Amino acid sequence: xxxxxxxxxxxxxxxxxxxxxxxxxxxxxxxxxxxxxxxxxxxxxxxxxxxxxxxxxxxxxxxxxxxxxxxxxxxxxxxxxxxxxxxxxxxxxxxxxxxxxxxxxxxxxxxxxxxxxxxxxxxxxxxxxxxxxxxxxxxxxxxxxxxxxxxxxxxxxxxxxxxxxxxxxxxxxxxxxxxxxxxxxxxxxxxxxxxxxxxxxxxxxxxxxxxxxxxxxxxxxxxxxxxxxxxxxxxxxxxxxxxxxxxxxxxxxxxxxxxxxxxxxxxxxxxxxxxxxxxxxxxxxxxxxxxxxxxxxxxxxxxxxxxxx
Amino acid sequence: xxxxxxxxxxxxxxxxxxxxxxxxxxxxxxxxxxxxxxxxxxxxxxxxxxxxxxxxxxxxxxxxxxxxxxxxxxxxxxxxxxxxxxxxxxxxxxxxxxxxxxxxxxxxxxxxxxxxxxxxxxxxxxxxxxxxxxxxxxxxxxxxxxxxxxxxxxxxxxxxxxxxxxxxxxxxxxxxxxxxxxxxxxxxxxxxxxxxxxxxxxxxxxxxxxxxxxxxxxxxxxxxxxxxxxxxxxxxxxxxxxxxxxxxxxxxxxxxxxxxxxxxxxxxxxxxxxxxxxxxxxxxxxxxxxxxxxxxxxxxxxxxxxxxxxxxxxxxxxxxxxxxx
Amino acid sequence: xxxxxxxxxxxxxxxxxxxxxxxxxxxxxxxxxxxxxxxxxxxxxxxxxxxxxxxxxxxxxxxxxxxxxxxxxxxxxxxxxxxxxxxxxxxxxxxxxxxxxxxxxxxxxxxxxxxxxxxxxxxxxxxxxxxxxxxxxxxxxxxxxxxxxxxxxxxxxxxxxxxxxxxxxxxxxxxxxxxxxxxxxxxxxxxxxxxxxxxxxxxxxxxxxxxxxxxxxxxxxxxxxxxxxxxxxxxxxxxxxxxxxxxxxxxxxxxxxxxxxxxxxxxxxxxxxxxxxxxxxxxxxxxxxxxxxxxxxxxxxxxxxxxxxxxxxxxxxxxxxxxxxxxxxxxxxxxxx
Numbered sequence: 001x002x003x004x005x006x007x008x009x010x011x012x013x014x015x016x017x018x019x020x021x022x023x024x025x026x027x028x029x030x031x032x033x034x035x036x037x038x039x040x041x042x043x044x045x046x047x048x049x050x051x052x053x054x055x056x057x058x059x060x061x062x063x064x065x066x067x068x069x070x071x072x073x074x075x076x077x078x079x080x081x082x083x084x085x086x087x088x089x090x091x092x093x094x095x096x097x098x099x100x101x102x103x104x105x106x107x108x109x110x111x112x113x114x115x116x117x118x119x120x121x122x123x124x125x126x127x128x129x130x131x132x133x134x135x136x137x138x139x140x141x142x143x144x145x146x147x148x149x150x151x152x153x154x155x156x157x158x159x160x161x162x163x164x165x166x167x168x169x170x171x172x173x174x175x176x177x178x179x180x181x182x183x184x185x186x187x188x189x190x191x192x193x194x195x196x197x198x199x200x201x202x203x204x205x206x207x208x209x210x211x212x213x214x215x216x217x218x219x220x221x222x223x224x225x226x227x228x229x230x231x232x233x234x235x236x237x238x239x240x241x242x243x244x245x246x247x248x249x250x251x252x253x254x255x256x257x258x259x260x261x262x263x264x265x266x267x268x269x270x271x272x273x274x275x276x277x278x279x280x281x282x283x284x285x286x287x288x289x290x291x292x293x294x295x296x297x298x299x300x301x302x303x304x305x306x307x308x309x
Numbered sequence: 310x311x312x313x314x315x316x317x318x319x320x321x322x323x324x325x326x327x328x329x330x331x332x333x334x335x336x337x338x339x340x341x342x343x344x345x346x347x348x349x350x351x352x353x354x355x356x357x358x359x360x361x362x363x364x365x366x367x368x369x370x371x372x373x374x375x376x377x378x379x380x381x382x383x384x385x386x387x388x389x390x391x392x393x394x395x396x397x398x399x400x401x402x403x404x405x406x407x408x409x410x411x412x413x414x415x416x417x418x419x420x421x422x423x424x425x426x427x428x429x430x431x432x433x434x435x436x437x438x439x440x441x442x443x444x445x446x447x448x449x450x451x452x453x454x455x456x457x458x459x460x461x462x463x464x465x466x467x468x469x470x471x472x473x474x475x476x477x478x479x480x481x482x483x484x485x486x487x488x489x490x491x492x493x494x495x496x497x498x499x500x501x502x503x504x505x506x507x508x509x510x511x512x513x514x515x516x517x518x519x520x521x522x523x524x525x526x527x528x529x530x531x532x533x534x535x536x537x538x539x540x541x542x543x544x545x546x547x548x549x550x551x552x553x554x555x556x557x558x559x560x561x562x563x564x565x566x567x568x569x570x571x572x573x574x575x576x577x578x579x580x581x582x583x584x585x586x587x588x589x590x591x592x593x594x595x596x597x598x599x600x601x602x603x604x605x606x607x608x609x610x611x612x613x614x615x616x617x618x619x620x621x622x623x624x625x626x627x628x629x630x631x632x633x634x
Numbered sequence: 635x636x637x638x639x640x641x642x643x644x645x646x647x648x649x650x651x652x653x654x655x656x657x658x659x660x661x662x663x664x665x666x667x668x669x670x671x672x673x674x675x676x677x678x679x680x681x682x683x684x685x686x687x688x689x690x691x692x693x694x695x696x697x698x699x700x701x702x703x704x705x706x707x708x709x710x711x712x713x714x715x716x717x718x719x720x721x722x723x724x725x726x727x728x729x730x731x732x733x734x735x736x737x738x739x740x741x742x743x744x745x746x747x748x749x750x751x752x753x754x755x756x757x758x759x760x761x762x763x764x765x766x767x768x769x770x771x772x773x774x775x776x777x778x779x780x781x782x783x784x785x786x787x788x789x790x791x792x793x794x795x796x797x798x799x800x801x802x803x804x805x806x807x808x809x810x811x812x813x814x815x816x817x818x819x820x821x822x823x824x825x826x827x828x829x830x831x832x833x834x835x836x837x838x839x840x841x842x843x844x845x846x847x848x849x850x851x852x853x854x855x856x857x858x859x860x861x862x863x864x865x866x867x868x869x870x871x872x873x874x875x876x877x878x879x880x881x882x883x884x885x886x887x888x889x890x891x892x893x894x895x896x897x898x899x900x901x902x903x904x905x906x907x908x909x910x911x912x913x914x915x916x917x918x919x920x921x922x923x924x925x926x927x928x929x930x931x932x933x934x935x936x937x938x939x940x941x942x943x944x945x946x947x948x949x950x951x952x953x954x955x956x957x958x959x960x961x962x963x964x965x966x967x968x969x970x971x
Contacts, residue, residue, distance in 0.1 A: 141322075142326050142330070145569060145614055146569060146611070147610065148569070148573065149573040150572070150588075150591060153603075154334075155337075158338065158341035158600075159342065232570075239456065242456045242577075244596060245595070257456065261460065261581075266464065267464055267468045273460065273461075276457075277457030277460070280454040280457065281449075281453040284452040284453075284454070285448060288451070533753055533754040533755070535707065538738075539738055539739060539743070540739045540816075542765075551754055551757075554754075555754070555755070555756055629756060630756055631756075631800070634799075634802075634803060
């Protein structure tokens with residue numbers, strides 16, 4: 001049991017991982033859900049990137065503050081305003097583009113935070129076992145029971161209007177139990193494997209084992225669950241904004257819906273009501289499809305079965 | 310008998326969790342910026358009333374005493390007085406509770422049962438047009454944005470077509486009519502419930518359907534399905550009596566896991582449809598800084614979620630003998 | 635024996651009262667991505683009433699497929715390519731699904747591997763057996779069916795007080811006994827036992843085999859015993875059929891096949907098993923792999939692994955050689971001993 005053995009093992013694990021990734025990619029790209037999901041996400045990404053263009057063309061296209069001096073009320077789509085204007089005369093199309101930017105920001109940051117937290121907790125619980133494990137999993141039970149949206153509502157009642165980053169933080173803090181559970185069981189099964197035993201015998205510290213051996217094997221799962229977390233993060237932020245508790249300085253799609261609703265335009269202005277709702281739903285759908293396609297990659301049983309016995 | 314012990318253990322767990330939430334809320338209220346007293350006592354009250362309330366709620370005492378008073382009050386049902394309604398909070402909430410439970414329970418049951426039935430069909434006809442449409446339909450309804458869906462439904466069915474009322478749980482005339490019997494009132498409530506129920510139903514049925522579908526596909530590969538066929542049972546009997554019975558279990562688990570998500574949806578639905586339930590009260594209270602009402606509403610919602618969790622767990626244990634024995 | 639008879643399309647053959655099952659030139663294939671896999675190729679054998687036949691071979695040789703085809707339980711990608719299955723004089727392959735349903739369990743029952751999840755985990759054991767009974771005798775009440783279950787439990791040495799239990803509460807041996815009880819529940823003429831003792835520990839294995847043999851003799855049921863273990867089959871069955879790569883390569887009585895194996899594969903099989911009695915000798919595993927069944931070789935399929943291989947074996951389709959009136963071998967090199 002010299003130093004050579006565990007290191008070789010790690011290297012073998014790593015290149016294995018890359019090969020797995022390439023194989024996974026080919027399965028992923030064949031799946032219609034994966035293809036559709038990627039296409040949609042790229043589309044939204046383009047929207048987000050293009051959101052800087054309209055204000056650059058003319059200040060009246062600024063989503064939050066830009067007001068068309070000639071039109072000070074809600075109008076239907078025209079050449080000047082592709083999706084019409086809202087009740088203050090602001091361009092809806094540029095608001096939509098800006099909303100894409102916010103959606104990605106919120107979705108990805110919150111999901112990232114959730115996954116980092118969930119993976120860390122899951123790995124620790126799985127690896128440490130016993131008391132630490134029980135404690136963490138009980139904590140997970142409690143957090144999982146909490147309706148995130150309503151809790152954030154309470155917080156905003158107490159602490160005043162919340163800013164977008166605070167919202168992202170809280171969402172990130174609440175969704176980790178789902179991830180940690182899966183990571184924990186994965187860690188538990190990995191713990192039994194011989195290469196972990198070998199590393200331990202070679203004198204690796206617990207931290208080292210966790211980071212160099214367990215984490216690379218657990219990360220694909222983390223990423224899978226990250227896609228699902230993006231969907232819930234976006235939905236929660238949109239719901240908050242819809243109810244009027246979002247960050248008043250940001251133009252998110254939920255905020256747009258709030259304006260339509262609260263200003264009584266929802267029955268009169270379909271060009272205003274429909275686009276933000278469609279966007280929220282579609283981006284949620286696309287990340288969900290992405291997640292399902294990745295699911296198939298990670299769980300070979302889900303792949304199209306071979307015929308014959 | 311195992312079942313009784315199981316229920317008992319779950320209830321203990323739930324009580325502990327609730328206490329933790331209770332305490333967390335307490336600390337949160339005290340930690341937030343501003344004077345806690347302002348939060349619990351309506352500034353428009355007379356000074357004498359205010360003083361009395363402060364004494365009842367123990368707001369002038371040291372922290373530990375405050376906590377014990379807080380807990381005691383909770384069990385006595387004493388939550389203080391709502392700023393907005395000017396009435397004791399518990400009276401308001403008790404009136405709202407049945408409305409929420411009605412909507413919540415019906416939507417969950419309906420979406421689970423229909424999801425199971427349709428998921429079974431989708432799995433059995435895997436690859437066919439029916440299956441494709443059901444799967445696509447589930448994906449779409451599962452990811453559509455709930456408040457927006459609610460607004461759409463109102464727009465199309467209430468505003469444009471005039472088939473359903475736009476808001477509320479019951480029409481004024483019916484509610485106030487002294488001659489209207491229980492049946493008449495119940496029907497009217499049902500009539501008002503159609504759109505909110507449809508919204509919640511659509512959002513949740515997709516998840517159950519997809520879970521049932523994949524669970525059914527897995528179950529159909531099991532050995533005991535082969536046994537059932539070998540015994541000479543018809544395909545229908547095999548599907549329903551053996552496969553579906555087993556495949557439905559993960560759906561129950563799934564429903565249990567998504568209860569918090571469901572209650573979020575419930576609150577949003579209640580708000581858009583002006584359905585007088587606890588969720589709506591919470592949103593309302595928060596937007597009007599009505600702290601006593603908000604706090605109590607939140608706690609009540611937490612209780613509803615916790616109890617639902619226990620109910621689902623018990624149901625699962627009842628359905629799966631491997632847990633019980 | 636119950637009185638329900640399945641009326642089929644096939645005309646009953648000239649009645650040979652002793653012959654229960656006659657399989658003639660049966661071929662079954664599976665449609666796979668790589669093509670049609672001929673899992674069973676031209677297999678023929680006969681099983682008389684009250685006798686037991688063991689089908690032996692390594693995994694993938696097609697023995698399970700034969701069993702499944704008899705029951706009409708092939709998976710969706712399986713199809714019968716040719717041949718006849720004459721059961722009580724009627725061709726099962728010509729029967730409709732409804733007719734097969736009435737035959738299943740009623741006339742031909744199946745015993746599965748113990749390791750399999752053959753019992754529904756959420757149903758009580760007694761209910762599953764009662765279900766089998768009431769499917770074929772719907773006039774019986776639940777009570778009567780349960781009474782019969784009681785009798786069956788006694789027959790297989792299962793304690794009556796365990797009737798209401800769920801399958802996960804049973805040990806492996808108990809589960810297997812329950813499966814046997816269930817197979818006997820409709821008093822079938824034929825039982826197909828597919829690896830019934832695999833995954834049981836040796837002692838339980840022995841018990842079950844003993845009990846199976848006793849039951850078979852007492853009740854006069856014919857058994858088709860499918861196994862990869864020639865030793866077990868030789869213990870329990872009157873006749874043995876050896877299968878390799880989808881073909882039947884040797885067929886004869888237990889004494890003939892076990893005592894004087896004609897085919898080189900059979901000899902190799904026997905040589906690869908340890909024995910307690912007799913002199914100590916080296917175990918000789920059979921090297922190589924089975925040939926592809928999508929494109930089977932023209933000549934003998936065992937060529938690549940045969941110890942007596944000659945170049946002509948590859949080219950010439952082997953023919954059946956009769957070593958005795960009851961013992962035949964499929965081999966071009968195996969001339970009379």
